[in-house]
Amino acid sequence: MEKPSQQHSHFIIFKPFGYLSQFTNNDVSKHKKKLLGELDIFPENIMAIGRLDEKSEGLLLLTTDGKTSEYIRSSKVEKEYFAQVDGYITLEAIEKLKNGVEISIEKTIYTTKPCNAFKLNYIPEFPKRGKKIRDDRHGPTSWVSITLKEGKFRQVRKMTAAVGFPTLRLVRVRIGAYKLANMKTGEVKKLKELVK
Structure with missing residues (x-):
């Protein structure tokens, strides 16, 4: 009997200035830093695909799918x-x-x-x-x-x-094919899938 395929979650967000591209913070010196989890309620095992530094803004893709994350971070995607x-x-x-x-x-x-x-x-x-x-x-x-x-x-x-x-x-x-378009700062959109 085949195992059911795992359902993954994907999001597109407009990361605001001043946020770290992460959900947890183990660095005590950064305890006052803002994290992505403050923007919305996300599922467990969610990860940012690549990063934007704290002072940078804009498009960030999130997923629970490690293989998709690896592909989008690769040199195949602009x-x-x-x-x-x-x-x-x-x-x-x-x-x-x-x-x-x-x-x-x-x-x-x-x-x-x-x-x-x-x-x-x-x-x-x-x-x-x-x-x-x-x-x-x-x-x-x-x-x-x-x-x-x-x-x-x-x-x-x-x-x-x-x-x-x-x-x-x-x-x-x-x-890749995903654009910031007219998203507002801090806006989060859930996606059905991430197109490769």
């Missing part, structure tokens, strides 16, 4: 980010981002893989962030789209800094 950077980003800087730049990963120099990058010719409409971004009195800013198939720790922030335009705000807008 992740697109919109980064608000300090200053008017130049075409030269965009080309460097596209071709790969040297960043530091765990004290080792790493060259990022070629990626898709371009300057946005509009200001994306995201909900206001919990912590204010500096205003124009401190100089101009611009927005760039960066699409990766890899995900090193704080990679987008390190990439824009490496070409001279530090990231002020970072929002993941797409993972």
Whole structure:
């Protein structure tokens, strides 16, 4: 007799600024940090597929299915980010981002893989962030789209800094076929399945 297939749960969320991409916290020094479990009631064994650091926002997929998580975290699935950077980003800087730049990963120099990058010719409409971004009195800013198939720790922030335009705000807008679209900060949607 065959075992019934396990029913997995999947969610798409808009991770707010200031939240860790996890549900439990064993680090005593981080006891005041906000966790994903505060956004909704989730089933046991739920996990974030990949991570967004505490200061980053946007699309995060959650699942109880380890195999699906492993696939989506792989280099087969694109992740697109919109980064608000300090200053008017130049075409030269965009080309460097596209071709790969040297960043530091765990004290080792790493060259990022070629990626898709371009300057946005509009200001994306995201909900206001919990912590204010500096205003124009401190100089101009611009927005760039960066699409990766890899995900090193704080990679987008390190990439824009490496070409001279530090990231002020970072929002993941797409993972594969899933888009942030018009979701509100902290919004959680249950999915029937995760399309690979």
